Amino acid sequence: MSSAADIVERLRAGERVAVARLISWAENGDARFAEALGSVFEDVGRGRRTGITGPPGAGKSTLTNELTGLQRAAGRTVGILAVDPSSPFSGGALLGDRIRMEERTSDPGVFIRSMASRGSHGGLARAAIDACDVMDAFGYEELLVETVGVGQAEFDVMEAVDTVVVVLCPGAGDGIQAMKAGLLEVADVLVVNKADVAGAERLLTDLEDAVALRRRAEGAWEPPVVACSAGRGEGVEGVWEAVEHHRRWLAEDGRLRARRARLRIAQVRGAVAEGLAARLWGSGGLTERARSLLEEGGTPYDVAADLLSAVSARVVEPEEVSGS
Amino acid sequence: MTDRKIRVLVGKPGLDGHDRGAKTVATVLRDHGMEVIYTGLHQTPEMIAEVAAQEDVDVVGLSILSGAHMELFPRVRAELEQRGLGEVMLVGGGIIPPEDAAALEAQGYARLFGPGTPTEEIAEWIKARMGERLAAEGGGA
Ligand code: B12
Numbered sequence: 001m002s003s004a005a006d007i008v009e010r011l012r013a014g015e016r017v018a019v020a021r022l023i024s025w026a027e028n029g030d031a032r033f034a035e036a037l038g039s040v041f042e043d044v045g046r047g048r049r050t051g052i053t054g055p056p057g058a059g060k061s062t063l064t065n066e067l068t069g070l071q072r073a074a075g076r077t078v079g080i081l082a083v084d085p086s087s088p089f090s091g092g093a094l095l096g097d098r099i100r101m102e103e104r105t106s107d108p109g110v111f112i113r114s115m116a117s118r119g120s121h122g123g124l125a126r127a128a129i130d131a132c133d134v135m136d137a138f139g140y141e142e143l144l145v146e147t148v149g150v151g152q153a154e155f156d157v158m159e160a161v162d163t164v165v166v167v168l169c170p171g172a173g174d175g176i177q178a179m180k181a182g183l184l185e186v187a188d189v190l191v192v193n194k195a196d197v198a199g200a201e202r203l204l205t206d207l208e209d210a211v212a213l214r215r216r217a218e219g220a221w222e223p224p225v226v227a228c229s230a231g232r233g234e235g236v237e238g239v240w241e242a243v244e245h246h247r248r249w250l251a252e253d254g255r256l257r258a259r260r261a262r263l264r265i266a267q268v269r270g271a272v273a274e275g276l277a278a279r280l281w282g283s284g285g286l287t288e289r290a291r292s293l294l295e296e297g298g299t300p301y302d303v304a305a306d307l308l309s310a311v312s313a314r315v316v317e318p319e320e321v322s323g324s
Numbered sequence: 325m326t327d328r329k330i331r332v333l334v335g336k337p338g339l340d341g342h343d344r345g346a347k348t349v350a351t352v353l354r355d356h357g358m359e360v361i362y363t364g365l366h367q368t369p370e371m372i373a374e375v376a377a378q379e380d381v382d383v384v385g386l387s388i389l390s391g392a393h394m395e396l397f398p399r400v401r402a403e404l405e406q407r408g409l410g411e412v413m414l415v416g417g418g419i420i421p422p423e424d425a426a427a428l429e430a431q432g433y434a435r436l437f438g439p440g441t442p443t444e445e446i447a448e449w450i451k452a453r454m455g456e457r458l459a460a461e462g463g464g465a
């Protein structure tokens with residue numbers, strides 16, 4: 001059993017298996033992860049993070065593979081995190097994204113990690129940002145994060161990357177559905193993939209109209225709409241140009257710094273919520289108290305108010321905050 | 325909060341195109357709570373070992389029905405060892421005559437499963453074996 005210090009040393013020595021092991025520790029909630037991250041955190045932040053999201057089968061993996069090819073041709077290294085859903089029944093998962101990236105397997109400049117969403121419902125996995133941090137610390141320059149196929153409300157990716165690419169395709173719903181789903185709101189770049197398929201032209205104009213119609217704050221970014229056929233390797237340069245365009249915009253006026261700060265705050269809040277939940281519900285005492293209050297006829301809100309006042313006194317006790 | 329899952333790579337080395345067994349086993353292991361990476365057909369031993377390294381799997385499972393197992397199974401094992409992954413549990417299946425299965429098991433394969441093995445049995449066996457390993461390591465790795 002290796003220590004955090006061992007793994008960090010191997011990471012610094014350029015061993016890819018150390019990247020893999022650290023990501024597993026993050027996924028498994030292994031206490032050694034936090035220690036290891038602490039010793040490499042100064043190296044985190046150089047990699048550029050791009051999210052690839054969109055409905056199931058839109059071509060996210062195919063596009064990720066093509067974008068990786070472009071980056072490799074430009075001499076840049078690429079770390080990929082590909083998230084697929086866990087089964088809510090068995091807790092297991094079939095992780096199939098990397099099949100579309102098979103040609104990258106033997107390229108030492110590319111690292112691909114598949115990850116199951118486990119308990120998360122936001123389109124990513126709890127350890128997704130951790131995995132990016134590890135690949136970033138190792139030195140991968142471009143980090144690409146593929147989400148699970150999203151429906152209408154899974155947008156964790158916007159709190160995880162610098163630039164969100166939303167991939168749509170003809171046949172998987174029309175422009176109205178895209179608007180309803182809020183995908184337009186999270187998109188920094190909108191891609192109509194499968195431009196070779198009937199209906200692509202229509203989807204493109206629908207999206208352009210939707211983007212033009214949207215109310216937007218003064219000076220806010222307007223997502224470009226780009227068509228491509230990732231499956232044929234056509235038009236992907238245009239997608240990457242749009243990503244770079246967004247990057248140039250982010251580089252102005254401290255926007256990138258602000259976006260990343262927001263990301264880290266969201267991550268801290270998530271970690272605090274998780275820790276609090278474990279402490280609150282772990283012993284089972286509060287659940288018991290809720291059960292008996294409900295039996296006495298309290299509404300869920302009465303019961304919640306009772307529990308909140310019962311714990312809030314303790315939560316703010318100074319020794320609870322500064323100690324342990 | 326620890327959340328340890330068994331991660332398994334199901335690989336098809338070589339030119340053999342029979343993939344029903346590999347896909348069936350991959351699905352059944354998923355249904356038993358494991359996280360399964362299926363590589364697809366026509367993988368070289370190097371590719372399989374490289375994927376195993378990046379994915380940090382606990383188990384590598386190979387499937388060959390074409391008769392090339394005595395050539396390819398040992399090569400996958402060698403590639404894994406070269407990457408410092410000698411600890412990974414190796415299993416396999418397909419058309420493997422009993423004497424070949426015995427020879428591979430002597431070389432370090434944990435177990436080979438022939439045609440007709442109930443898939444439940446395969447999943448339960450891997451879970452039990454991995455359970456012992458994880459208990460011995462104190463739950464971590
Ligand atoms: C279906 C089949 C095909 C289908 C394949 C469809 C597909 N996509 O898979 C088709 C028609 C395409 C086909 C083609 C050929 N076939 Co064919 N085929 C079969 C057949 C009848 C059944 C295989 C099967 O799918 N079984 C069902 C699955 C679920 O069982 P399984 O794969 O054995 O898996 C079980 C175990 O082995 C184990 N297992 C398997 N993999 C793994 C992996 C792990 C990790 C674990 C833990 C366990 C495990 O668990 C599974 C559950 O019990 C077998 C005969 C047989 N009875 O096995 C011949 C057979 C495999 N085929 C054979 C041959 C010769 C061919 C061809 C060369 C024929 C030709 N001349 O064209 C081609 C080659 C194709 C190619 N590109 O490689 C021979 C192989 C002979 C040999 N090894 O010496 C066999 C044995 C028939 C025979 N008796 O001659 N075939």
Ligand SMILES: Nc1nc2c(ncn2[C@@H]2O[C@H](COP(=O)(O)OP(=O)(O)OP(=O)(O)O)[C@@H](O)[C@H]2O)c(=O)[nH]1
Pocket residue numbers: 055056057058059060061062063097100148149193194195196197228229230231232
């Ligand atoms: N016609 C056409 N098909 C494409 C194109 N790009 C991808 N596909 C096909 O679309 C299917 C899905 O592609 P993937 O890349 O796996 O899609 P995905 O969005 O990653 O899918 P999930 O991860 O399962 O949500 C595959 O069969 C691809 O071959 C394209 O440009 N044109």
Ligand SMILES: [Mg+2]
Pocket residue numbers: 060061062096097146
């Ligand atoms: Mg995919």
